[in-house]
Amino acid sequence: MADPERRWCFADQLGPHFLDGKDQPVLLIESRAVLRRRRFHRQKAHLVLSALRHRAAELGEQALFVRADTYRDALARVRGPLTVCGPTSRAAADFVRSLDGVRVLPSRGFATGRDHFEEWAARRGDSQLRMEDFYRGARRATGLLMDGDEPAGGQWNLDKENREPPPEAGRLSLPPPYVPKEDDIDAEVRADLDEAERRGEVAFVGRDGPRQFPATRAEARRALRSFVEKRLPTFGPYEDAMLAGDPDMSHSRLSAALNLGLLDPMECVRAAEKAWREGRVPLRSAEGYIRQVIGWRDYMWHTYWHFGRGYAKRNALRARRRLPDWFAGLDAEDVRARCLSTVLRDVRDRGWTHHIPRLMILGNYGLQRGWNPAELCDWFHRCFVDGYEWVMAANVIGMSQYADGGRITTKPYAAGGAYINRMSDFCHDCVYRPTARTGDEACPYTAGYWWFLSRNEARLAGNWRIAPQLRNLHRIADLDEVVAQERARRRP
Structure with a gap:
């Protein structure tokens, strides 16, 4: 036999x-x-x-x-x-x-299949592969948050309702997120890694610490239930907000479990939809979370394969600076900018931070300084517990660094200190002022924003979404001073 x-x-x-x-x-x-x-x-x-x-x-x-x-x-x-x-x-x-x-x-672990995406892409053409259109098709295909042929509540996307600044209290009044308990297997793993490191067989970044994320199916299911019951209700309003003293906020922290295959994405989004239909969470929270999972996560997966091997090498803005040692090594203590120091510390100590610090603190800083996008993509892959090649390719190359020239986004995600000040409490007690462009108090994000535009003016000239900022560029009397200052800055 x-x-x-x-x-x-x-x-x-x-x-x-x-x-x-x-x-x-x-x-x-x-x-x-x-x-x-x-x-x-x-x-x-x-x-x-x-x-x-x-x-x-x-x-x-x-x-x-x-x-x-x-x-x-x-x-x-x-x-x-x-x-x-x-x-x-x-x-x-x-x-x-x-x-x-x-x-x-065929691959598993995603809400939609490769054939579904390729058929959609063939109809749209490569210049029109926007996540929002893909997401609507995924909603129709899965029936999630649908009332017949129409989206529940009459709108496909409630993102405009989900941009509230953080509460002034400095944290959300929520129970702490689910954290698993380590066991004998964890102790064995830690001992083996210690020994491999001692013998010089491997080298790591970041700090060791108690395991923060699920390693079993049972733990992952408990984490999912805890999120839906305790954190999903406030996820929508504060989805884009950041707090120095509350790095988790209302986020699910389920990405690592999803990317290990411990959870099926459909069970996560079905749980969120069920909570909304039972009146336990508002629609904007359920929709925001479902969009992240069957919209953005699936879209990242499909574009990784669709755009091909050359995508990870794209560098439309000719960004060639190497990552500085302090960033590559997660040296948070010697960074003076409170936002960047806080987020680097979170990565160093936990290997995780939610998507807005990744995009608007870490990615934004690298974009402004012209760091090599492939090198930054590898850094995200290595330094995050949920980081994989397929996850980071379009997230970093496309969305964060605009290195694909706009294949998945309509503008670079560059922002100055005003954005960070509005959406976080990081600017409180910082040595820099978000309104200052020059001098000892010059915010590295505010000054860096104008340096980014100055350096890439010709490459971005045809982008209608950033045209107003480009017009303002030459109204800045001290632009040469700003550029010289940021070019010489060694660490923020």
Whole structure:
């Protein structure tokens, strides 16, 4: 009798939806070489290994768990045919397709399929692939927040209602987010990473610390329930707000669990929709969260494959500066700008911060200074617990750094200190003033904004959304001083 096909699950394919039955034989591989390829955040390495080993322990004899230097070394020990759901990176996809005896299935873990996106893209044309249009199609395809053929509440997108500044109290009055408890597997992972680091086999950025995010399906489901019950109701209004003393605010913190495959995105958005239909959360909160998951997350996944290998090398603004050591090394203590210091500290200590600090503090600063977008993309991939190649490609290259010249956004996400002051409390007690362009109190974001426009005036001349700012550029009497000051600034 022929051996049954065994399902090979990568470390980001750990949920039951990657299997075709509860008794299906499974292959799990822990490759030491993966951690040598990049200098990952210590807590990211811990989370991935913990999740993989927890899954092996849960499956018991159902799983063949192989620890080896490389995937190829591990596969040499495996007998019988294998199937694998499409991996999440091009390198892994190329590798599994090159193997004999491995049948590659369509990818899982997303709300919409690749065919759905490609059919939509063919109708739209590459110059019209806007997330908002894709999101509306995904709503129709899934039936989420739909009343017949019309969007619930009469509007597709309630984003304009979800831009409230943070409360003056300095934090939201919410219970703390769900945090799992570590166990013996976590202790084993920590000891193994300590030993590998001591022997010089691996090197990390960031600090170790108690595991903050789910490593099992049960933990992920508890985190989802906690979010829907306690945090989703206020998610919408403060979705874009930032607070120095409340880095989590109303955000779900489920991205790491989703990207490990511990949660199916459809169960997350169905839970949010159910809470709205039962009157437990406002529509703008449910819609805002659902848009992030089946709109933005799926859109990032599909554009990663659709735009091809060359997309990650796009550099429309000719940004070539290397990341400074203080940023690459998460050196938060020597940064004087309160916003950037606070967010870098969050990344250093937890490997996570929500999407607005990523875009408007970290990404905005790199965009203003002309940092190499591919290098910044790699930094985000390595330093965030939810960072993967497919996640960061369009998020950083396209949205954050405008390096694709506007294929997915209509303007660069550059903003000065006024935006940060309006949407956060970071500017309170900061050594810089958000209104100052020059001098010792010059805000590096305010001055950096005008330096960015000055440096890229010709490249952005045809962009109608930024045309008013470009017209104002030459009305600034001290522009040369601003540019010289920011060009010489070594750290903010």
